[in-house]
Amino acid sequence: MTTAVTVVVALRNEEKNIETLFQSLKQQSYQHFNCCFINDHSDDNTALLLEEKVKSASDQFKVISLNKNEEGKKMAIRKGVENAQGDLIITTDADCVHDPDWIKTIVAYYHQYKKPKLLSGPVQFSPSNTFLQQLMTIEFGSLILTGATSIMNKQPNMCNAANLAFQREAFLHQNNYEKHIHIPTGDDEFLMHQIAAEDPSKIRFIKNSKAIVQTPPPEGFSSFIQQRIRWASKWRHYDNKSPQLSAIFIFLLHFSFIGSLASVTFFSGNWLILLSGLAVRLLIELYFNKIMLKWQGDHRLVKWIPLVSLLYPFYAFSIGLLATFSKYSWKNRKYNV
Template identity: 25%
Template sequence: MFLIIISITLIYLLLIVCFIYGFEKLKPFKLINLPAKTNFSVIIPFRNEVENLPDLLASINSLEYPKHLFEIIFVDDSSEDDSSKLILKFLADSQIDIKVIQNERQTHSPKKDAITTAIKQAKHGWIITTDADCTLPKYWLDSFDEFIQQTEATCVAAPVTYQLTNNFLNRFQVLDILSLQGATMGGFGLQKPFLCNGANFAYKKETFNTVNGFEGNSNISSGDDIFLLEKMVKHNSKQVQFLKSEQAIVTTSSQDSWQQLINQRLRWASKTKSYNNWFGKVTGLIVLLMNALIIVSILLTIFGIVLPKTLFYIVFIKFNIDVLLIYKTATFYEQREVLRSFLFGFIIYPFFSCYVAFLSMFKTFKWKGRSFKQ
């Protein structure tokens, strides 16, 4: 038993150290005011987002990029509120090329269908996807443009975080996404990309068509980002890169309740068994085993099977290496104040993650008013 505990702890420690190394190795990208050249089609699927759209539309209106070089395609996925009316009202007063189209459902994944529908109508060679509950920084497209001009990338992942508010549920989610973003950038820095976020993801339309888009995983409700990343990496890994730029950070909204958060994580978990990237699978397994080890070690300590000092060493190692990765990520995102909630979040997270992993084996989940099977 002791050997198993030590092995899992050391493997986890090595994994997070590698991510920290990769995070540092991935150098920040700075704008140098190159003349804008790249044409973008920005795709935004939405369903019942009337409350979130005003912030997104305001941020679109504030984009500094030349208006003739990009278009915005909103894809209405059977909204039951006034989302489309709100966008059309904004469109009437805007000089930006914006249109609203209806989703053409073909598969079990509404979002993948929405993106595919929009790509067929996209005028430009570069596709960028984001979400309707996001806000975009004013130099968002400038950052992508200069990065594309200075690299040979055909697929670019970029940073995402949650808006930080003054309640624990929000801060818990911010800590979680910072850890995910740290692992994401760490993976790219190690030249083993395995994570990205569809709220800030760009690729050439030509490459999307070359890898046959979402074909092969359309039966899975989520994964419009990671499955496509896997295909892009397999096609040409050297052209898949991460835009580590503070001016490209997209901000999105956290979930408003624990039940919504659990449903979101069940949705994410629904795609994990279909990953083809071995590094991503191994990473997920190691992280889950480490969280489970914390819970098991607590129980074994209570029953006198494991010495209290063994539990202390396990928790001490995990706490310090986790806080180091999150500190580095929080510094990049300028969200270090969230670290005040790290201790409480650290205590809760093993139970939360193992609970979600257990539920994901058999429970259906709801998302955007629809029910999905695992």
């Protein structure tokens, strides 16, 4: 079965990724799609390179630029959807690389699942060059696994706009991000939560290796922290209380571990209880993260799961604080959380 698809890509200052992105989309085996590139006031050569690529291609691709009074990824995606020709919208990022059967696989699952309103696809970091990036890959894989599990349990709490498909009609029904347009991040999860509030069974996850989208990991520790603050900062704006309570619970869980560690280190706490709890958590995380990494083809990173598990409480606690009280930068723009 065929479905008209529009791929929407919001871009800002992505000149170094245009060539790879365009080739990745041109080689798609699925023919019934068009693509809207939405330029969000890039101040490099993004717009120029896009126009050159589109001119040399078919009318399958087009470029739209935001007006002066329009800004941000949500606005870009909204404009892309409003100008879309397809019934099924697929969003991805400019720095992503896709399997030639990426769109074909998404459409196949769309029909297999009897046309759900939203499909969340798997995303993984491209092969990592540094030790830090390898640890990032494990952490990122755990987020994708958590999101997939929440969807399968009919309690969807997270997804990733780098690989997200939804019905155009469902998006317009949710008022085009109107309620959250002022929040820079969350273009993926706010839509998911709105659809889930009506019927969580209309959200599905695509478990297929051909649907995996690869994106480069952050280049360094600072950019990684900025990205995670941006992702975590939207928790206070959730309308659905379930993911909001989950975020608070996870924060308190890691805080309790840090508190217990401080207690046994500086006071007369029980090391046996702490180490027993740590061992149980480590075994659980090792089991599930090992499955995820092997499915993604990153089995070489399994050996580092225990280290990530040990460091994670301190990382999660710190990000929770920073995402509540600090600022972050994104695409040469600064935002308050």
